[in-house]
Amino acid sequence: MNPKDDPAAYKDAVFFSGHKFVGGPGSPGVLVVKKNLMGNEVPTMPGGGTVLFVTEKAHSYLSNKVEREEGGTPDILGSIRLGLAFQLKQRIGPHRIMDLERQHVRHVRESFGRNKNIILLGRQTDDVDQLPIFSMMIRFGDRFLHHNFVCALLNDIFGVQARGGCQCAGPFGSRLLGLSRDHIVDLGHAVVAKHEILKPGVARMSFPYFADEDEVDYVLEAVHFVANHGWKFLPQYDFDCRTGVWRHVSRAEVAFPDKKRLSSMQIDDIDAVRSSRVVEPIRDVVAHRRHNLEQAVKLADLCIKEAADSDFSQDERVADSHEGLRWFAYPVEAVAAFQELGGKPPLSKEIRGPCQPHRYFDPTINHVWDGVPTLATMKRHWVKMAARQLIARYCMPGQSSPFLMDMTPATDSEDESGSDSEHAQKRL
Secondary structure, three states: OOOOOOHHHOOOEEEEEHHHOOOOOOOOEEEEEOHHHOOOOOOOOOOOOOEEEEOOOOEEEOOOHHHHOOOOOOOHHHHHHHHHHHHHHHHHOHHHHHHHHHHHHHHHHHHHHOOOOEEEOOOOOOOOOOOOEEEEEEEEOOEEEOHHHHHHHHHHHHOOOOEEEOOOOHHHHHHHOOOOHHHHHHHHHHHHOOOHHHOOOEEEEEOOOOOOHHHHHHHHHHHHHHHHHHHHHHHHEEEOOOOOOEEEHHHOOOOOOOOOOHHHEEOOOOOOOEEOOOOOOOOOHHHHHHHHHHHHHHHHHHHHHHHHHOOOOOOOOOOHHHHHHOOEOOHHHHHHHHHHHOOOOOOOOOOOOOOOHHHHHOHHHHHOOOOOOOHHHHHHHHHHHHHHHHHHHHOOOOOOOOOOOOOOOOOOOOOOOHHHHHHHHHHO
């Protein structure tokens, strides 16, 4: 909290999420705060376990500062779990963990850097340390494969779980994808209008320090396969414009038909608590992974050829008014490319749609909202405008109201130009 070598870097408080640690899911968040900042005798959130004594007329809280701020039933099991997660981290050692993570970062960068279909977002440089967590987009001609399709394919074929979306970091994601101000506003309107399929995003995956070389290489091979051949599976998937979800056609009618449920567990037999669904265990992981890759190659060519030879059609499309915001490829476009070219269309220099990742390296991407008032500022202006309309309607001619001092639109900084503010208000 108070580093001796850098006194200016002292910290009043530190907080972190326990579920981010290996072995930590299901554990609570942690707040470390200096004692002198906890002088308030009334807890921030009063609750069970914070009261020392209470009567019908008065009450007093605990003197223990930590217990006073932990109202409610404590997460005992989660706290024990987090303690074990920290113990695991300390036994391995932070320096060893960082060495392993740096190896993963170098290996993944080198591998993905050889594939032009894979775009790693952000600055990929050795100048600063980076966690082995990568956000990427997959190119297809002059567009991209939808991130939810990429994640579904990795899961369905290879059992590799990746996350699709903006990872709870919308503004930063907009900069990573190079979205302009106009496109951000238009995409926001489209998403609110139930066209969530247009919401830009990325496929993200991590390579934990405990993953061995064979496992990392298998995941890399899976991503390379999706980047090179994933488009061939597009006709096998349906998407929902409203939700942005991509599902294999076999799951179109019944959502997750093979999902395990608690109702399938037999717990009435005290001698044998077992699952009614028997799943054959994977006894040779290496052979299983090799089989997955071999089957994927066969299925890719089979899927696109069958779609090209049939009368393939696609009913689901974005609205014509939003076509200019579409950045991902349709299944029907993959079939058309195979019919015309006999393979994948070449990558174009120009990318269609709002997603332009190369703009991230343009310094102006950090200033797309300059001159635009915040929502709070706009709300204050709208309240004043509404009040002025009421006064104009109900006050006598020439009569003014003493409680309205300023009826002019406010901006977030006095040095903003009027033209920029007016333009921003019109856009909003």
